[in-house]
Amino acid sequence: MEPIMTDTSRREFLTYSASLAAATAGVAAGAGAATKEPLTGATRHIHGPVRTLNGWTLPYVRKGNVKEFHLVAEEVQHEFAPGMVASCWGYNGSTPGPTIEAVEGDRVRILVTNRLPEHTTIHWHGLILPSGMDGVGGLNQPQIEPGETFAYEFDLVQHGTHMYHPHADEMTQLAVGMMGLFIIHPRENAAPVDRDYAMLLHNWAVHPGTYRPDPAVMVDFDLWTFNSKVFPAIEPIVARTGERVRVRIGNLSMWNHPIHLHGVQYEVTGSDGGRWPKHQWRREATEIVGVGQMRDIEFVAVPGDWAFHCHMAHHTMNAMGHDLPNSLGVDQSGVARELRELFPGYMAMGEDGMAEHQAHVEMGHVTGPPNTLPMATGRGPYGNIGMGGMFTTVKVRDNVHAGDFSDPGWYDAPVGSVAARVSSDPDFGNPPRRG
Ligand SMILES: [Cu+2]
Structure with missing residues (x-):
């Protein structure tokens, strides 16, 4: 059965968006630069949609008072970037699997069909639910054998940024890409944002010249990904000047990642514990997203092209011979x-x-x-960027339309605001030196 978004669910979302636009127009108007077409608030929303970079959101079918989703665990042919494809495992044709979005207070039913060659389960990471729905194979439920479909059903009693992943043969099933985001929007009292991005961090051992991730590797990974893509195949985070942007980041890799954004101080505003009270927010430029953790960061968009990357230098490159x-x-x-x-x-x-x-x-x-992808690649307006892995850009422009996520190209920096050559002589000037 193909899951579809019914007319009912679409209508529910549109009605909500319209009423919210009216409610937030006053707040939103102050956020944009005064000389530009004002932000209307039409895109300010509490109940999504979330933009999963390079990914997608799973439509549901409403059945009575239940939102029914259908996940299919299966092998997928996945492209990390043009020039590199591998046989991975994921859900519904992709890794990461589609993002599940729902609203606090919803009752959800999630059908899970196993089309893998071995048993699996799904654990709803961070969700408060009955023990029997928690998805640890053998502990909370029987394993889902190949060919079987299980139904999970529970009430969403919280909001926040969460994940789903197997709790069965995790060494294999995580290593080959089985993961997804599970985002629960607050029912009320949410502070709206203009753009709501989401990504999962992951690592892979696809040895040079091979076509399948190696699940036996524990520490020495080749690829570091945002939503299973490496630079330059990771979509940019696009925003308009003055918009409030949230990026939700979850880590299902085997390493911690210090996630760094240039050009702004962002606020760390939430996690799988939901949106934190404001007095708990922290102003940072780098936030470590630990293994198994979720972090939400928010910032007001400033014009320019800004690097957004993991600060582990070997996580912003692709496979290299390093022995x-x-x-x-x-x-x-x-x-x-x-x-x-x-x-x-x-x-x-x-x-x-x-x-x-x-x-x-x-x-x-x-x-x-x-x-095998080059170790370092990518070309910008001023030459080679020399990056790979967990690297993308936040691209902020004055003239991006609401709801437009397309790549605006490179930033046209104002004249005189770009670092420039003043000499080609190594003995230039008289800089103070020690010794
Ligand atoms: Cu990293």
Whole structure:
């Protein structure tokens, strides 16, 4: 059975949006810059929709007083970025699976069909529910065997940013991509935002030249993803100047991630504990989202292109050969000359740092194994960006329309506001030095 959003549910959402627009217009009008078309409040909403970067939201069918969702656990062919596809496991054709969105007070029924070759379950991470609905296979329920469909049904008695994932053979099923977001909007007293983004952090061991994540790897991962995508395939977070933006971040990887946003101080406003009381908010530029944790951050959008990334440097790159001796500062010209006699075209790298890698790859000097992304890639308006993994941009412009999430291109910085060359002489100036 294909789940669909019924007319009833669509009408419910539209009616809600309209009434809320009227209620919040006064608040919203003050947020935009005065010289621009004012923010009307039409997009300010409490009950979603959430924008799952590169992802989607699962429609439901209303059956009496129950919202019924249907998840299918199955193998999916997943593209991490153009040039790299792997056989992963997910839900309803994607990893992460579709985002489930509902409202505090709803009763939900979630059908779970297992089309995997082994048993599975779903744990509703952070939700307050009856023990028998908690989804730990063997502890709370029988395993869902291949071909079977189980029904979970419970009341949503809280709000906040949550996740779902298997609690059966987790070593395999998490490693190959089984995860999703479960977002519960507050029934009342919510502070609206203009844009509401969501992402799950994850790590993968897809060894260079292979086509399936390796579930036996515990620490040495190759790929670091926002919603199972790596830079530059991760969509930008688009906003209009003055809009209030929320980004909901959940971590189902095996490492903690210090998530850093340039250009603003954001506020950490919530978690799977719901939206925190204002006196608990913290002003930060980097927030560690620990394994199994959720964090909501909010900020008022400032014009520009702003990096948004994990601050672990090796999480903003793709697979690299790193079981090698350190070549930084080592004169390799002699050995390179000898090796070129054995391997024509051999080039020594790393002597002056790794920044040259991207240029060599793009010029075709370095060809990696098949189905393997370059370690560092991406081109911006001023040249190579040299990133990968958990990196994207927040793109804020004055003229983005409400509800428009399309990539506005690169920021056209005002004249005189970009760092620029003043000399090409290494002996330029007279800077103070120690020693
Ligand atoms: Cu990280």
